[in-house]
Every structure is written in C-alpha cells, then in structure tokens.
Amino acid sequence: xxxxxxxxxxxxxxxxxxxxxxxxxxxxxxxxxxxxxxxxxxxxxxxxxxxxxxxxxxxxxxxxxxxxxxxxxxxxxxxxxxxxxxxxxxxxxxxxxxxxxxxxxxxxxxxxxxxxxxxxxxxxxxxxxxxxxxxxxxxxxxxxxxxxxxxxxxxxxxxxxxxxxxxxxxxxxxxxxxxxxxxxxxxxxxxxxxxxxxxxxxxxxxxxxxxxxxxxxxxxxxxxxxxxxxxxxxxxxxxxxxxxxxxxxxxxxxxxxxxxxxxxxxxxxxxxxxxxxxxxxxxxxxxxxxxxxxxxxxxxxxxxxxxxxxxxxxxxxxxxxxxxxxxxxxxxxxxxxxxxxxxxxxxxxxxxxxxxxxxxxxxxxxxxxxxxxxxxxxxxxxxxxxxxxxxxxxxxxxxxxxxxxxxxxxxxxxxxxxxxxxxxxxxxxxxxxxxxxxxxxxxxxxxxxxxxxxxxxxxxxxxxxxxxxxxxxxxxxxxxxxxxxxxxxxxxxxxxxxxxxxxxxxxxxxxxxxxxxxx
Ligand SMILES: [Zn+2]
Numbered sequence: 001x002x003x004x005x006x007x008x009x010x011x012x013x014x015x016x017x018x019x020x021x022x023x024x025x026x027x028x029x030x031x032x033x034x035x036x037x038x039x040x041x042x043x044x045x046x047x048x049x050x051x052x053x054x055x056x057x058x059x060x061x062x063x064x065x066x067x068x069x070x071x072x073x074x075x076x077x078x079x080x081x082x083x084x085x086x087x088x089x090x091x092x093x094x095x096x097x098x099x100x101x102x103x104x105x106x107x108x109x110x111x112x113x114x115x116x117x118x119x120x121x122x123x124x125x126x127x128x129x130x131x132x133x134x135x136x137x138x139x140x141x142x143x144x145x146x147x148x149x150x151x152x153x154x155x156x157x158x159x160x161x162x163x164x165x166x167x168x169x170x171x172x173x174x175x176x177x178x179x180x181x182x183x184x185x186x187x188x189x190x191x192x193x194x195x196x197x198x199x200x201x202x203x204x205x206x207x208x209x210x211x212x213x214x215x216x217x218x219x220x221x222x223x224x225x226x227x228x229x230x231x232x233x234x235x236x237x238x239x240x241x242x243x244x245x246x247x248x249x250x251x252x253x254x255x256x257x258x259x260x261x262x263x264x265x266x267x268x269x270x271x272x273x274x275x276x277x278x279x280x281x282x283x284x285x286x287x288x289x290x291x292x293x294x295x296x297x298x299x300x301x302x303x304x305x306x307x308x309x310x311x312x313x314x315x316x317x318x319x320x321x322x323x324x325x326x327x328x329x330x331x332x333x334x335x336x337x338x339x340x341x342x343x344x345x346x347x348x349x350x351x352x353x354x355x356x357x358x359x360x361x362x363x364x365x366x367x368x369x370x371x372x373x374x375x376x377x378x379x380x381x382x383x384x385x386x387x388x389x390x391x392x393x394x395x396x397x398x399x400x401x402x403x404x405x406x407x408x409x410x411x412x413x414x415x416x417x418x419x420x421x422x423x424x425x426x427x428x429x430x431x432x433x434x435x436x437x438x439x440x441x442x443x444x445x446x447x448x449x450x451x452x453x454x455x456x457x458x459x460x461x462x463x464x465x466x467x468x469x470x471x472x473x474x475x476x477x478x479x480x481x482x483x484x485x486x487x488x489x490x491x492x493x494x495x496x497x498x499x500x501x502x503x504x505x506x507x508x509x510x511x512x513x514x515x516x517x518x519x
Contacts, residue, residue, distance in 0.1 A: 005030050005046040007481070007510045012056030013489060016475040017063050017459050027061075029481040029510030032266070037475050052512075054505075060489045062455060063474050064215025064482030064508065065432035066462035068380050069359055069424030071147065072242075073221050073229065076205025077193055078113050084142060085114035090122055090130055093142070097134045104138055112142035115151075118282065118395035125170075126151040128179025145428065146280040150181045183279050183301070198225060202232050209240040210514035212430045213503040215482035216241035216463075216472055220274055220324075223247055233268040239513040241482075243466045245271035245324050248312065254321055261322035261354075262467040266480065266509070271466065272322030272357065275312065276303050278332035281362070281399050282389070286329035288363070293401040300329050309339035313356075317347050323356045324380070330363040337368055340375050352376030357465055360385075360426075362408050369410075369417050378465050379414055383454065384425040387438035387499070411439055411457075412447040422465040423457040432458045436490070437499035451491055451498070481510040 010026035016037060026043040028036040028050070036042050047053055082100055087093045093115055104110055117123055131140045131153035139156035143149070152160065157177060162169055162184075170180040193201070202225075209217055221229065221244050232238055243262075246254065251273045254260070263270050279285025279301055284292050287300040304312075309325075316323045327336045336358060340351065357380045358364075358372065364379070372379060386409050389395040396405045414421045423435055436454040449457070463473030472480050487502035506514040 003030075003035070003046060003049075005035055005043075005050040007052045007054070007507075008043050008046050008050040009054045009056055009061070010040045010043055010047075011058060012485075013058060013060045014475060015060065015062045015455070015491065017456060018474045018476045021476075024475070027475060027481070027483070032480060032509035032511075034475060034477050034479050034481045037477060056485065059504065060486045060491075061475075061483050062486065062490065063459045064472065064484055064506065065213050065458050066216040066466075066473060067209070067214045067424050067430070067432060067458075068218050068422040068462040068465050069382060069426050070209075070217045070219055070430070071221075071427055072205035072209055072217050072219050072430075073198070073202050073225055074147075074205075075208055075427050075430070076203065077197060077201030078111075079201065079204040079208075080197065082110065082112035082142070083114055084112045085116070085145065087115055087120075089120050090124070090126055093126055094130060094134050097131075097140065097142075101135060101138070106137050108138055109156075110135070110138050110140045112140070114145050115142060116145040116282070116395075118389070118398060123398070125149065125178075125180045128152060128154050128157060128177065131156075131179065144283060146282045148183050148280040148283040148285060150184075152179045152181060154179065182283055183285055183303075195228060198228050199232070202229055203237060206237075206239045207514075208430055210506045210508070211503065213432055213484040213486075213506055214240055214430070215484070215506060215508045216243070216466075216468070218243045218245060218271055218424065218462075218466060220245045223249075230268060233265065238267045239508055239511075241267050241269075241472070241508070243269045243271040243468075245274040248273050248275035251312070251316060251321065255315065255319045258319075260320050266471070269466070269468075272324035273316060274324045274359075275309075275326070277309065277325060277327040277336050278302060278329050280328060282395055284399065286363070287332040287335070288329045288400075289331045289334070290404075292399050294398055299331065302332060302335060304335070306335050306338050306342070309336060310342040313339055314343060314347065317343060317350060317354065317356075320350070320354060322354055324359060325357070326359045328360045328362045330365065330368075333358070333361055333364050333368055337371050337375070340377065341371070348375065355465060355467065357422075363404075364410070364414075365407070366410070366413050366417065369414055369419055373418050378420045378422060380422050380424060380465060381409060381411065381414075382424055382426045382428065383409070383411065383435040383439035383457075384428050384431065385409065385438075386442055387434060388428055391443055406444050409442070410444075410447040411442065411449050415449065415453060420461060420464065421457050422461040423454070424462065431499070433490075433501050433503070434499045437495065440495040440498065451495065455490070481507065483507050
C-alpha cells in the first residue's frame with residue numbers, strides 16, 4: 001500500500017531534540033502525528049499525494065514550545081482590559097485610564113493590568129487616591145504585573161465590600177485604606193467576568209500562544225473556567241494543547257472520584273493541584289530568610305505553614321495526584337522542601353513517578369537543589385523573569401540588593417546537580433524565545449545555559465513535567481506533529497539576538513495554526 005501524508009515539509013534545518021537523530025531536513029505528518037523525519041529523500045515519495053507541501057527554504061524548525069507555567073486564559077480575558085504595561089509613571093496610568101473612560105458607561109467596572117512601578121521614577125504602587133482622580137463613578141481595579149497586587153479606587157472598595165481589617169489591605173499611617181490589595185483570593189472571584197467573556201478569552205489566549213510558537217501550555221485557570229475550556233475543546237476550538245492545573249481546594253473532590261493528573265485528551269488534560277507558599281518579590285510578599293533591603297522590617301508572607309503543607313502533600317501523594325506549588329523566596333522554598341522531607345519513606349518512594357513540581361523556585365540555593373534532586377521533584381522555573389527583573393538595577397536588585405540577586409535563578413547549577421528543570425513564562429512576557437534569550441544571557445555568566453539546554457527545558461523537560469514526554473517535546477516518528485518555523489537559525493545567531501527571532505509558523509498536530517505570512 002502506498003503511504004500518504006497530510007503535510008510534508010522539506011528543505012529545512014530541523015532541530016529535532018531527539019538524541020538519536022538530532023538533525024533532519026524533512027518531516028511528514030499523518031493523522032496529526034509525525035510519520036517520517038529525516039532527509040528530503042525520505043519524503044520524496046510522499047510529496048505527490050500530500051495534501052499540503054511546504055518548502056522551508058532552509059529555515060530552522062524546532063519542536064513546538066511547551067510553556068510549563070502560564071495564565072493563558074486569564075491573559076486572553078485581559079485582552080479586553082486596559083493594558084498598563086507601557087505606562088511609565090503614576091500620572092501616565094491616570095492618563096491612560098482617562099483616555100478610555102468615555103467608552104465605559106457610568107457604574108461599569110474598568111479593569112486594567114500590567115503596571116510595574118519598578119520602572120517608574122516614583123517606585124510606588126498606584127493608590128485609591130490616584131484612581132479617584134480618574135473616576136468616582138466607575139469602579140476601577142488595576143492589577144500589578146505579577147498578578148499578586150491590585151489597586152482599586154474608593155468606589156471599587158465599596159463595591160467589593162473590602163473591610164478595613166481585611167488581611168492584605170494596605171493602610172496608610174493614619175489607618176485609612178490605600179486601595180492597594182495584596183493577594184486577596186476572594187477579590188478575584190468577585191470580579192470574575194461573565195462566561196461569554198471567558199469563552200472569548202480562551203480563544204484569545206490560544207492565539208497569543210500560537211503567535212509565540214507555543215503548541216502546549218500549562219494553564220493555571222481559576223475555579224469554574226475548566227468547564228468552559230472543555231466546551232471549547234469539544235467544539236474543536238483549541239489550537240494549543242492545554243494542561244490545566246486545578247485549585248488546591250479541588251484536591252478533596254479529585255480524591256473522592258479517583259481523578260488523577262494527566263487524565264484527558266490529546267488537546268486537554270487535567271494538571272496538578274496548585275497551591276501557594278508565598279507571593280512575589282515585586283509585591284514584597286515572597287517569603288525570605290532575610291528582610292527586603294527596601295523594606296527592612298519585612299520578610300514577606302508565608303501563606304502555608306510546614307505542617308499544613310505536609311498534610312496537603314501527604315493527601316495528594318497517597319492519591320497519586322501531582323502537586324504544583326508556588327514558592328519564590330528562600331524561606332518559602334525551605335518550607336516546601338521540608339514538607340516533602342516529612343513524608344514517610346514509602347510516600348517518598350512514589351514522588352519521582354508522580355512528578356511533583358516546585359513553581360518558580362527563584363531563590364533556591366545549591367544545597368536545596370540537591371535535596372530537590374534526591375526527593376525526585378521537578379523545578380519549574382521562569383527564565384523570562386530574569387530578562388525582565390533580574391537585570392542590573394532592576395526590580396530584584398531594588399528589593400534584595402545585588403549580592404542576593406546574583407544567586408537567583410541558577411539554571412546552570414540546577415542542571416549540573418542533575419535536577420529536572422522545565423521552563424515556563426508565567427506570561428512575563430509570553431515568549432519561549434524571550435526565555436531562551438534570558439537563560440543564555442543570564443546576568444550571572446556562571447549560571448547561563450547553552451541554547452540547546454534552554455530549548456530542551458522549554459520542550460522535552462516541560463513535556464516530562466506534564467507526563468507527555470512520549471507524545472510531545474521532540475520531533476520523533478509517532479509523536480504529535482507540533483513544531484515551529486523560525487526566521488533565523490537559533491543555534492547559530494549570537495545569543496543576545498535570540499529574542500529578536502520571529503516565529504514564522506506554528507504547527508500543532510500537523511495543522512498550521514499560525515503563519516506570519518497571514519498577518
Ligand atoms: Zn503564575
């Protein structure tokens with residue numbers, strides 16, 4: 001019987017990430033999977049019958065990127081909110097909001113996101129007083145770039161019913177509410193958008209991913225959103241594979257019905273259970289062993305005690321459910337690792353196969369890395385943070401001082417100690433190429449990765465972290481045909497220019513989901 005293909009690509013420079021067959025020039029797809037990967041001569045017979053044939057003209061192809069930590073649905077929803085990322089001062093935020101004000105009706109919520117005061121001359125958060133200058137007739141809520149802090153105006157404080165004694169609400173010297181709210185979970189539930197807005201957000205998020213060369217993502221979606229993602233999947237609307245972490249409070253229900261991580265379809269899977277040990281460095285809520293240098297009495301917040309964490313992890317481990325736990329500051333990381341060390345030997349023996357992940361782990365030390373390796377845990381880190389905040393004079397230096405910052409995000413040390421290290425962006429910004437640039441040009445030269453290692457962390461290692469290394473992460477016969485065509489040869493260009501490489505085409509399961517030519 002004559003072989004047929006759905007798609008054939010040839011005359012390319014394929015970086016397969018398959019150690020047995022590292023380079024190739026051609027690839028054929030059948031039924032969403034890789035049918036052939038090799039030299040052009042190996043696909044010649046398939047060209048005539050293929051539904052689509054692409055001459056790559058020598059362009060470089062890499063396996064589809066897998067972003068191991070995102071809030072892609074939230075990002076998609078935010079596409080309809082006011083983008084405050086480009087603002088450069090408090091006044092600039094006010095101006096930006098004033099400009100959009102006429103498009104809102106009186107009383108309608110105005111949502112904004114992405115402000116980062118660390119880039120401003122004032123270096124202070126936006127307060128209710130600032131936002132009251134914009135409007136007293138529309139409730140306003142704007143999120144800081146890290147999503148751990150929200151500034152609201154006085155009307156929004158009233159609408160949300162925030163009490164004066166509510167934990168997380170910052171007060172001024174006279175005890176008045178400033179309108180700056182830190183890590184208040186309930187707040188997000190109260191400003192949850194309607195289903196239709198979420199539906200549109202899911203699709204917008206998929207587009208953001210495909211444009212960046214992402215073919216699979218781990219989404220940290222909030223309560224109730226999974227149902228709508230599942231709806232989109234049944235309508236065949238998903239163009240990137242989603243692995244969706246579930247909020248910690250769902251663990252009990254998952255246990256009751258015997259639901260475990262990785263259950264699902266090729267396009268949509270259930271991830272792990274997500275909890276938070278601390279907050280972020282930007283909001284000064286990351287839990288530290290030594291105080292912040294720009295807030296000398298503050299060591300951040302530990303949201304969960306070692307005892308509570310141990311009990312939670314024990315439950316998950318006994319039920320075979322992956323845990324996905326946010327820990328950024330050194331004290332938070334210590335608490336989390338200790339919680340795993342508190343398990344019984346029998347429980348510890350199952351950790352490696354259950355692939356528990358530590359999210360961020362930005363301030364992990366070498367000795368902590370060794371403990372993580374011996375426990376069999378995965379480090380899920382964000383090289384993208386380095387590019388944005390870890391540069392000289394940047395946010396991390398303002399908060400922690402140059403000495404401590406040099407020892408952060410030590411990717412090289414992790415790999416040299418045998419750690420499993422997967423990469424994600426956390427949406428800061430979305431862009432594996434940006435992250436690969438960050439990891440290969442790390443301000444501390446001793447902890448830089450090679451380009452190949454960085455690609456591996458953003459493909460195969462991320463696949464491993466979601467139990468999908470047999471299906472995605474490299475270009476191998478039988479795996480899903482997920483790949484990206486790049487404008488330059490990522491292995492040959494100087495590392496400092498990697499972030500300028502364009503994604504020309506993103507293919508998921510053999511289907512072209514994004515092409516720069518159609519822009
Ligand atoms: Zn996150």
